[in-house]
Amino acid sequence: MGNKEATVFVVDDEKSVQESMRMILKDKYPVYTFNCPEEALADLSLEPDLIFTDIRMFSMTGLEFLKKIKKIRPQVEVVMITAYPDFSSSLQALRSGAFDYIVKPFGKDQVLEAAEGALRRRNRVIESTRMIQDLRKAIDLNYEATTRALVLTVDAKDSYTAEHSRRTSELLVRLGKRIGIPHSKLITYKRAAELHDIGKIGIEESILRKKGPLAPFEFEKIKQHPLIGYQILRPTTFFGEGLDIVLYHHESYDGRGYPEGLKGKKIPFPARLFAIIDTYDAMTTERCYRGKLSFREAIEEIIKGKGKQFDPSLVDLVVPHFSRFEKDGYLQMLQKT
Numbered sequence: 001m002g003n004k005e006a007t008v009f010v011v012d013d014e015k016s017v018q019e020s021m022r023m024i025l026k027d028k029y030p031v032y033t034f035n036c037p038e039e040a041l042a043d044l045s046l047e048p049d050l051i052f053t054d055i056r057m058f059s060m061t062g063l064e065f066l067k068k069i070k071k072i073r074p075q076v077e078v079v080m081i082t083a084y085p086d087f088s089s090s091l092q093a094l095r096s097g098a099f100d101y102i103v104k105p106f107g108k109d110q111v112l113e114a115a116e117g118a119l120r121r122r123n124r125v126i127e128s129t130r131m132i133q134d135l136r137k138a139i140d141l142n143y144e145a146t147t148r149a150l151v152l153t154v155d156a157k158d159s160y161t162a163e164h165s166r167r168t169s170e171l172l173v174r175l176g177k178r179i180g181i182p183h184s185k186l187i188t189y190k191r192a193a194e195l196h197d198i199g200k201i202g203i204e205e206s207i208l209r210k211k212g213p214l215a216p217f218e219f220e221k222i223k224q225h226p227l228i229g230y231q232i233l234r235p236t237t238f239f240g241e242g243l244d245i246v247l248y249h250h251e252s253y254d255g256r257g258y259p260e261g262l263k264g265k266k267i268p269f270p271a272r273l274f275a276i277i278d279t280y281d282a283m284t285t286e287r288c289y290r291g292k293l294s295f296r297e298a299i300e301e302i303i304k305g306k307g308k309q310f311d312p313s314l315v316d317l318v319v320p321h322f323s324r325f326e327k328d329g330y331l332q333m334l335q336k337t
């Protein structure tokens with residue numbers, strides 16, 4: 001953005017100051033003058049880029065005004081106008097985010113210099129904010145592509161994984177919203193749920209694709225996938241608490257699960273919640289070694305698992321939501337898409 005497009009506000013209770021500022025600035029910038037801060041605040045929709053404000057005004061001090069402005073529009077640059085070199089309040093203004101101050105009586109060059117400096121800083125801030133946003137976008141896009149690649153890698157070994165991961169992560173988000181899990185946490189839970197079986201990368205295909213029951217040694221191998229997944233994802237910063245889903249989604253409320261055999265509330269909350277979703281989806285999907293259960297049958301199994309595989313109070317909390325999702329067709333839609 002060139003300075004030509006920058007809009008300048010002048011706030012001063014002296015008309016003569018307003019006028020001389022306007023004369024100095026008007027050839028370079030659109031200038032709006034105000035008698036008091038309230039008027040300027042009421043006209044913020046004009047989107048000022050730079051505000052010159054008197055430091056001593058009747059209704060509120062320039063400092064108070066500065067703080068208000070910075071709260072509403074942090075990117076607006078502010079230059080204070082002081083009647084005499086009052087260093088303590090000027091210093092305070094600079095500390096509170098003012099760009100500079102000018103002392104009355106001011107000369108043309110002094111005003112233009114302050115305006116140009118302030119707008120240069122503003123452009124730098126805008127530019128770096130844009131760069132950070134672009135960078136975030138690129139990271140997010142890369143994150144999604146990387147996740148997709150990882151899921152497809154497991155899917156090549158175990159064709160059930162990609163769709164299962166998609167369904168369970170979507171269901172987790174939907175359910176999480178209903179039971180009041182904050183959005184920021186749900187983002188990390190979702191990411192982890194999408195990759196919760198990533199550790200299957202480290203398990204032989206012959207075991208993953210085996211039809212019929214697994215031999216004990218094969219089951220021991222399968223039981224390693226949560227830990228392998230956790231080790232793969234732990235070095236990244238994308239998952240936060242969600243990592244607990246990866247490591248503990250096969251823990252059982254009665255302590256008979258794996259990998260650590262944690263019991264009851266020692267199993268982290270997201271993992272206790274996800275275990276219900278994971279099992280529900282597994283039961284209602286056709287697998288090579290067994291047929292699928294109906295919605296009713298699956299919910300009955302989950303209720304039977306209260307206190308055994310699942311946290312009983314969590315089952316009570318989520319089952320009504322499952323029923324609602326069934327009624328409004330969401331679960332059926334998840335299976336199809």
Ligand SMILES: [Fe+2]
Pocket residue numbers: 196197225249250
């Ligand atoms: Fe798993």
